[in-house]
Amino acid sequence: IVNVIVGLVIFLHDKERSWITVGLLILVVGAYVFRLISAHxxxxDYIRFSAFFVFYIIITLEVVKQVWKAKTVDKSVIFGLMSGYICLGLLAFFAFVxxxxxxxxxxxxLPxxxxxPQKASHLLYYSYVTLMTIGYGDITPTTGTAQKASILFAMIGQFYLVIITAVVIEKYIRHQKSK
Incomplete structure (x- = not known):
């Protein structure tokens, strides 16, 4: 729920896209409430899952865009940098699930x-292990699709660390020199 609220806050300044986020939130909450009052x-569940997946795609892209476009580096940019990486892990999780x-x-x-929920918990762990390219080997992809998705998210994780972090560091150094 905290992630959803943070996502809404990110989009409140952008009136054109805020309705998409609010619509996804209504869809997720509606599916959740309907699930509570009716049979399974x-x-x-697929609708709610898909809405969360789309929500995190939008949020991740917006966070990365805001970090990339920041003129100076302050606490919010550093938190945005970390949030972007966490969101990438969640995107990997949704893809693997x-x-x-x-x-x-x-x-x-996987057990x-x-x-x-138990499998999802293991896949959440696997998504971050893959994103960070740790590769313990306790969970491995066995199908072509799973293997390709794992490679993709390992590369995205490395590109994020190298490119986005380098851009932030460069902006910080440039700002410090101009003082």
């Missing part, structure tokens, strides 16, 4: 008899 419905939902057993090392 997989379709609602999507792969596992559409093609079960795409990842070796076979686990419930969906």
């Amino acid at each position: 419905n997989n379709t609602l 999507s792969i596992e939902m559409t093609s079960p057993n795409s990842f070796k090392g 076979l008899d686990a419930t969906f």
Whole structure:
């Protein structure tokens, strides 16, 4: 819920796109409330999951854009830099969960008899291990789609650290020299 509120705050200054974020929030909350008052419905879970996935795509792009366009580096840019990396991990998580939902057993090392929340917890861990290119080997992709997604997010994580962080450091150094 905190992430959703932060996402809304990011878009409040942009009236053109704020309605998209509010619409996604209404969709997620509506699906959640409907799930509480009715029998379990997989379709609602997929709708809620998809809305969160789209929400985090939008938020991640906006955070990276704001960090990239910042003229000077202050606390908000540093927090934005960290938030962007955390959001990338969440995007990887949603991608990996999507792969596992559409093609079960795409990842070796997930508990076979686990419930969906337990598998999701393991995939959240895997998404950050992949993004940081740690690669412990306890969870490995077994299908072509899972392997390609893992490579993609490992590369995105490295590009983010190298390119976005370098841009922020360069802006900080330039600002310090101009003082």
